[in-house]
Amino acid sequence: MPARTATRLTMAMADCCSVLAEPITDRHAVELAQAFAALADPVRLRLFSMIASAGTACSCNLIEPIGKSQPTVSHHTKVLADAGLITGEKVGRWVNWTVVLGKLDQLRAALAP
Amino acid sequence: MPARTATRLTMAMADCCSVLAEPITDRHAVELAQAFAALADPVRLRLFSMIASAGTACSCNLIEPIGKSQPTVSHHTKVLADAGLITGEKVGRWVNWTVVLGKLDQLRAALAP
DNA sequence: TCGTTAGATTGATAGATGTCAATACTTAGC
């Protein structure tokens, strides 16, 4: 579902590696900031961590432990997905969320010395 | 100047490593989110990148290339410093900013598989 | 087909945030 956005960010971000090496471009800064913004919320970080450690998870299993309303969880999964950090596969009535490891690699690379 | 804040966050964050391994605690999520929030702005990312690649930089050398007002730059350096990502040493009339590599290590570790 | 369930969308609201002008603070040099 967030395939286009994730792909676009992925390709655009591939033109650089570490933020520490040289001053990043304005475009790169905007893209990286969007990715970090997705991780800049405690609820999203917990959702992300729950999905990652579970390997896969549907939204219905996240609502109760996260302690937020269903629309709020849906909003946060959308933000994470738009940032390319998770991807959702709809199977039947529910959505299986999984983390996108490649995106994490990019973020780690951006912070690498 | 931001020594207390940085140290507190550093110690509290040391009680965990990767977000992917197991569901993170609420406290850990709040701390990590604060750190990522500091990187979730294009202007701050560019400031951070400029300081890092220069090794050290004073605010006076950041204002013109970043294209923002002096109070805005001061605000952003404060946010980065409060997050423990940079540290400032006042020498004479100006402040020398440098990146805190240990903080970056923590963030990379949090995103490590 | 109908009721149920999982998820998304919309609308509204309170709070956070980025920005700048104006001002205050601090230090160096005279």
Place this chain on the structure above:
DNA sequence: GCTAAGTATTGACATCTATCAATCTAACGA
């Protein structure tokens, strides 16, 4: 002490965001 220069702080404003109630959509089961 006075003035100038580098930073920090305050106040104001516009924008963004997290949240929930209500509603809508889609898919399964009886």
